Amino acid sequence: MHEPRLITAGEAIREATDLAMAADPSVVLMGEGVADPKAIFGTTANLSQKYGPQRVIELPLSENGFTGIAIGAAMNGLRPIIVHQRVEFCLLAMEQLVNNAAKIHYVSNGAHRAPIVVRLIVGRGWGQGPAHSQSLEALFAHIPGLKVVMPSSAADAKGMLLASIQDDSPVIFIEHRWVHYVKGHVPPGMQTVPLDGPHRLREGDAVTVVSNSYLTLETIRAAEELAKEGIAADHFDLRVIRPLNVAPIVESVRRTGRLVTVDTGFMTYGIGAEIVSRVMEQCCMQMRASPRRLGLPEYPTPSSRSLAAAYYPRSPDIAAAIAEVAGAPAARIASLRSTLSADRESVPLDIPHHSFQGPF
Amino acid sequence: MNITAIAPKPPETPVIAASAGPLALYRAMLRIRLIEEEIANRYSAQEMRCPVHLSIGQEATAVGACAALRTDDQIVSSHRSHGTYLAKGGDLNAMMAEIYGRETGCCGGRGGSMHLFDDRVGVLASVPIVGSFIALGTGAALSFRHANQDRVCIVFLGDGAIEEGIFHESANFAALKKLPVIFFIENNGYSCYTNLEDRQPVRPLADVARAHGMPSVQIDGNDVMAVYAATSPAVARARAGLGPTLIVADTYRWREHCGPNYDNDIGYRTPQEFESWRARCPVETMGANLMAQGTLTKTAQAELATEIGAEIDAAFQFAIGSAFPDPATARDHVYA
Numbered sequence: 001m002h003e004p005r006l007i008t009a010g011e012a013i014r015e016a017t018d019l020a021m022a023a024d025p026s027v028v029l030m031g032e033g034v035a036d037p038k039a040i041f042g043t044t045a046n047l048s049q050k051y052g053p054q055r056v057i058e059l060p061l062s063e064n065g066f067t068g069i070a071i072g073a074a075m076n077g078l079r080p081i082i083v084h085q086r087v088e089f090c091l092l093a094m095e096q097l098v099n100n101a102a103k104i105h106y107v108s109n110g111a112h113r114a115p116i117v118v119r120l121i122v123g124r125g126w127g128q129g130p131a132h133s134q135s136l137e138a139l140f141a142h143i144p145g146l147k148v149v150m151p152s153s154a155a156d157a158k159g160m161l162l163a164s165i166q167d168d169s170p171v172i173f174i175e176h177r178w179v180h181y182v183k184g185h186v187p188p189g190m191q192t193v194p195l196d197g198p199h200r201l202r203e204g205d206a207v208t209v210v211s212n213s214y215l216t217l218e219t220i221r222a223a224e225e226l227a228k229e230g231i232a233a234d235h236f237d238l239r240v241i242r243p244l245n246v247a248p249i250v251e252s253v254r255r256t257g258r259l260v261t262v263d264t265g266f267m268t269y270g271i272g273a274e275i276v277s278r279v280m281e282q283c284c285m286q287m288r289a290s291p292r293r294l295g296l297p298e299y300p301t302p303s304s305r306s307l308a309a310a311y312y313p314r315s316p317d318i319a320a321a322i323a324e325v326a327g328a329p330a331a332r333i334a335s336l337r338s339t340l341s342a343d344r345e346s347v348p349l350d351i352p353h354h355s356f357q358g359p360f
Numbered sequence: 361m362n363i364t365a366i367a368p369k370p371p372e373t374p375v376i377a378a379s380a381g382p383l384a385l386y387r388a389m390l391r392i393r394l395i396e397e398e399i400a401n402r403y404s405a406q407e408m409r410c411p412v413h414l415s416i417g418q419e420a421t422a423v424g425a426c427a428a429l430r431t432d433d434q435i436v437s438s439h440r441s442h443g444t445y446l447a448k449g450g451d452l453n454a455m456m457a458e459i460y461g462r463e464t465g466c467c468g469g470r471g472g473s474m475h476l477f478d479d480r481v482g483v484l485a486s487v488p489i490v491g492s493f494i495a496l497g498t499g500a501a502l503s504f505r506h507a508n509q510d511r512v513c514i515v516f517l518g519d520g521a522i523e524e525g526i527f528h529e530s531a532n533f534a535a536l537k538k539l540p541v542i543f544f545i546e547n548n549g550y551s552c553y554t555n556l557e558d559r560q561p562v563r564p565l566a567d568v569a570r571a572h573g574m575p576s577v578q579i580d581g582n583d584v585m586a587v588y589a590a591t592s593p594a595v596a597r598a599r600a601g602l603g604p605t606l607i608v609a610d611t612y613r614w615r616e617h618c619g620p621n622y623d624n625d626i627g628y629r630t631p632q633e634f635e636s637w638r639a640r641c642p643v644e645t646m647g648a649n650l651m652a653q654g655t656l657t658k659t660a661q662a663e664l665a666t667e668i669g670a671e672i673d674a675a676f677q678f679a680i681g682s683a684f685p686d687p688a689t690a691r692d693h694v695y696a
């Protein structure tokens with residue numbers, strides 16, 4: 001038996017892809033840049049050398065076309081993994097994903113399957129701006145028939161990618177670029193992590209907190225500091241955006257009576273909106289405070305660092321929101337905010353902070 | 361709404377006075393080269409905090425093509441847009457300030473290097489989603505037709521962008537409606553680190569035009585006079601209402617796909633290939649030709665470089681000295 005090793009989520013994704021390709025010759029990897037020297041930020045490194053151009057297919061710039069090509073091939077038994085270096089490039093392929101991938105099983109009365117995985121990378125930082133840093137998971141999560149997965153740890157990145165590849169439904173696998181750097185203990189071999197819903201990261205009885213993707217890391221930091229202040233968050237990493245398993249969250253809110261959601265996308269019609277409404281449908285009478293959502297404000301991502309600084313929720317904002325919902329006094333909230341800000345602002349806000357690199 | 365009412369007041373002079381002769385084209389190329397080299401030099405200071413896609417080595421395409429346009433004509437381009445923006449007369453200060461994320465930038469700091477525009481001189485938009493802008497340029501041509509104007513739009517696209525469906529959809533529509541648009545392919549042989557042969561079947565790129573029933577021409581994109589000579593009749597044809605043309609200009613990107621460095625060592629192209637293109641530098645070749653003809657002297661060349669250098673210094677100073685946008689304005693302009 002091998003011990004779990006400390007690797008980054010980016011390395012874990014490469015490892016999962018390699019294992020899946022070795023185990024199943026029907027798995028093919030397709031994308032713009034999968035076989036180039038940069039290899040999608042290293043996440044497909046050396047796979048083209050190992051499996052050859054028949055299985056690691058470098059693609060022309062034709063997103064909607066090649067997504068349909070992958071779906072057609074999947075209907076005949078291939079298991080394509082498509083990679084886009086940014087979420088935005090996949091917007092060109094929405095037609096195929098929404099009209100074909102999401103529906104082919106249903107429309108054929110269960111006869112056809114489209115077992116594709118679409119890896120999307122959310123950019124952030126370094127002024128990438130309005131067309132290279134959007135978190136659009138809610139768009140995909142709106143569609144019945146698609147599964148949407150967003151890992152925040154190295155172990156989940158590996159295990160959930162393996163599970164996504166084995167899944168017979170189309171899976172949109174969304175990787176935040178800053179999650180790629182996160183280190184964690186990852187078990188070797190073909191160990192899948194089921195796509196079954198939220199994972200509790202910290203147990204507490206004060207406030208239920210549900211975060212996803214990179215913001216889970218900011219929330220971990222916030223929850224640590226809150227714990228020192230005696231505010232115990234019951235913290236869940238959502239992981240699977242669709243199908244949404246809200247049961248553990250509802251169970252938690254029944255105890256805490258308080259709910260904060262922290263997600264990487266826009267708030268309006270967003271993931272937090274969905275979680276809050278599901279929870280309210282089931283345990284509205286047990287609420288002790290109004291629920292609170294954190295997410296992106298109602299405007300596109302600006303490039304300039306002075307405009308982008310206030311754009312993303314960070315650990316101080318998250319801690320303050322949780323403390324407010326917990327009913328903490330203003331002075332304590334202010335001191336929490338300043339402790340976390342001092343820590344966070346020690347590096348420029350447009351690059352990832354070292355405290356978010358794990359291991360977790 | 362009356363479209364003529366919102367069009368910027370067109371000065372009647374061309375942007376780069378092609379009539380002023382080859383020397384003006386040389387100067388415009390040299391200027392773009394020196395500006396981008398200064399960006400590359402200063403990038404490591406980490407004050408230009410946005411991705412930059414330099415067009416060093418490709419100056420002749422932007423300059424030769426824009427020289428065939430009037431100021432009230434328009435262009436659209438992609439992520440690699442500094443050269444086309446400058447060649448069309450885009451404001452240097454506003455470009456540098458945008459790259460530095462300042463409020464005086466052309467987008468007020470919202471876009472960064474990949475979203476340049478300058479309405480005064482017909483730089484309609486640059487959009488960093490590959491192919492996205494091709495339809496915008498075609499739509500600009502539709503608006504000229506609608507307003508009964510004799511303006512023209514050049515769409516600058518890469519060899520990668522013609523793989524996108526939107527190119528073919530736009531080309532079909534433009535040919536069908538005989539729109540005043542020119543599809544100008546800056547063929548540098550690569551999409552990021554993938555060469556043309558790994559993305560498209562071997563056939564002359566210019567042949568693609570036949571499928572859409574439009575004329576095309578393939579030219580040496582490092583020869584500014586050849587670019588100008590090929591673009592001028594295409595512009596005249598578009599202006600006369602005879603429809604679109606496809607121009608394929610072969611050229612080469614010297615630096616890495618994105619960023620200030622050279623990347624001939626990472627394995628997707630050979631140093632020999634790079635050297636063979638560097639030997640065909642569009643700026644140096646033109647300079648040498650002008651000297652051979654006696655139009656340019658060493659002293660005049662040095663004076664040009666000094667004069668442009670002073671302009672560049674001032675532009676960097678302007679950018680660095682400008683304020684960052686006020687965070688309170690971040691919510692402005694979500695709706696018109």
Ligand SMILES: Cc1ncc(C[n+]2csc(CCOP(=O)(O)OP(=O)(O)O)c2C)c(N)n1
Binds near residue numbers: 032490519552
């Ligand atoms: C729709 C879309 N897909 C992929 C990308 C990523 N991307 C940015 S530039 C580029 C290469 C484009 O090649 P080309 O059109 O030849 O322009 P060049 O970079 O060579 O100037 C790619 C693939 C993108 N921006 N948009």
Ligand SMILES: [Mg+2]
Binds near residue numbers: 519548549
């Ligand atoms: Mg190219």
